[in-house]
Amino acid sequence: MVESRAFSAPGKALLVGGYLVLEPKYVSYVVALSSRMHAIVTVDPTCNSNNDGFEVTVQSSQFNDEKWVYLIDGSNNYASQELYGSQNKFIEKVLFNVLNLCSPDISKTPDLAVEIFSDAAYHSQVGSIVKQNKFKEFCFHKKGIADVPKTGLGSSAGLVTVLTASLLSFFQPSFNAQSTQGLNLVHKIAQVAHCQAQGKVGSGFDVAAATFGSALYQRFEPALINDLPAADDPNYQLALKNLVNKVEWGYRAEPVSLPKGLRIVMGDVNSGSETTKLVAKVNTWYKENLPRSLDIYKTIDTYNRAFIEGISDLELLSQKNLEEYTTLLKALNSRNAPDSFPAINKVRDAVEGIRRNFRIITEESGADIEPYVQTKLLDNSLKLDGVLTGMVPGAGGYDAIALVTTESSELPIQTKNNPNFASVTWLNLHQESMGILEENPSHYIDLV
Ligand SMILES: Nc1ncnc2c1ncn2[C@@H]1O[C@H](COP(=O)(O)OP(=O)(O)OP(=O)(O)O)[C@@H](O)[C@H]1O
Numbered sequence: 001m002v003e004s005r006a007f008s009a010p011g012k013a014l015l016v017g018g019y020l021v022l023e024p025k026y027v028s029y030v031v032a033l034s035s036r037m038h039a040i041v042t043v044d045p046t047c048n049s050n051n052d053g054f055e056v057t058v059q060s061s062q063f064n065d066e067k068w069v070y071l072i073d074g075s076n077n078y079a080s081q082e083l084y085g086s087q088n089k090f091i092e093k094v095l096f097n098v099l100n101l102c103s104p105d106i107s108k109t110p111d112l113a114v115e116i117f118s119d120a121a122y123h124s125q126v127g128s129i130v131k132q133n134k135f136k137e138f139c140f141h142k143k144g145i146a147d148v149p150k151t152g153l154g155s156s157a158g159l160v161t162v163l164t165a166s167l168l169s170f171f172q173p174s175f176n177a178q179s180t181q182g183l184n185l186v187h188k189i190a191q192v193a194h195c196q197a198q199g200k201v202g203s204g205f206d207v208a209a210a211t212f213g214s215a216l217y218q219r220f221e222p223a224l225i226n227d228l229p230a231a232d233d234p235n236y237q238l239a240l241k242n243l244v245n246k247v248e249w250g251y252r253a254e255p256v257s258l259p260k261g262l263r264i265v266m267g268d269v270n271s272g273s274e275t276t277k278l279v280a281k282v283n284t285w286y287k288e289n290l291p292r293s294l295d296i297y298k299t300i301d302t303y304n305r306a307f308i309e310g311i312s313d314l315e316l317l318s319q320k321n322l323e324e325y326t327t328l329l330k331a332l333n334s335r336n337a338p339d340s341f342p343a344i345n346k347v348r349d350a351v352e353g354i355r356r357n358f359r360i361i362t363e364e365s366g367a368d369i370e371p372y373v374q375t376k377l378l379d380n381s382l383k384l385d386g387v388l389t390g391m392v393p394g395a396g397g398y399d400a401i402a403l404v405t406t407e408s409s410e411l412p413i414q415t416k417n418n419p420n421f422a423s424v425t426w427l428n429l430h431q432e433s434m435g436i437l438e439e440n441p442s443h444y445i446d447l448v
């Protein structure tokens, strides 16, 4: 009997903690977003089309029907061979690590098919057509995945996370994406795969958000993954199993959520900045400017923590004194909020402090974290009704802005025909508390 299971995972925006989160001692605040990545794994237990091993076909029909077909013959630590010359490192590394963890018997493994879908906000929708059914809708593009501009919501982390969940659900049928054990397992394998595919540069906040949802995130020691043996080393499998099943990773992914009545608004500006280049420039600046650079990081960290506290103060107020909280939201909507509401001041002062220090780093390092155009855009955004605060998310650059606003702020209407916002596309998103979800596979068929 043909069997299917489906999973989805959210995109992300790192509101505070950019760069610092690369070190385990600094905390960050990452919001998971309603734009989700989906994977549907389908298995016909009687089907094996290749005598030399089993095949795993991963298909992204949304992106010009792109397809990656891997043959796994069990040799060389379950290394896979892509049969048609298409490369996708993220898929390859997930396969490699799931297979090494589960070490299936090749002769008894049927072919697997995985279909990937991504929600619209991950990519520019220009030139795409919408296909839908009663449950889901997706944008279909004429170009392959590498040629459609991204919005920076973490498509690769989402892909790696859902693909890991879907493959684990086949190799470990009792896998439960809602159990702590299931989530931790996906998280670890997805971190290893994402890190290897990405060239070991990230903090893993994007994979953590995809797995656990919105969180206060502190990373694990990078050496945990960096010290794994080489992929073709005979000890790889044992070392991976040990790392996943026995080692305490020591990361923090503590669930958080924006207080009710507030939402995240993402403005896509441009897809122009490369995180790896920005990180390299900042690292060089950091090393060349010690100990002053450490002082700047410490100052930013204090503001990051003040932001987190301010959001938590707002949450507390919403629970303890709904009347005052409702007045606060109304005041925010009419732009005469500040002075009388300490929690608003705390959040705003914190973000101002973070931005001020990143502008110093921008100037001194040559990494355009908050370039002048973004400063102007953010300053103009802060003048709109209902905006609590705003920042350049993640590594910053020219890509996007993130605003925390009231739910009723209607920014697209407020900024329509305003030349100051001509470069911005407001993405249709909201915060999502949940990370991985198991979905109903029948919700992905007959899209027209
Ligand atoms: N729907 C998909 N199907 C197949 N591969 C995908 C899909 N979405 C993303 N990918 C893979 O992820 C790569 C993009 O990852 P990358 O880390 O560069 O961007 P991102 O994660 O969207 O953005 P950022 O890291 O800036 O948040 C693509 O080139 C492709 O290899």
Ligand SMILES: C[C@@](O)(CCOP(=O)(O)O)CC(=O)O
Binding pocket: 014, 017, 018, 019, 020, 021, 022, 152, 201, 202, 203, 204, 205, 275, 279, 393, 394, 395, 396
């Ligand atoms: C600079 C950094 O701290 C954040 C990068 O965020 P983003 O990919 O720009 O959303 C790097 C990382 O944490 O992986």
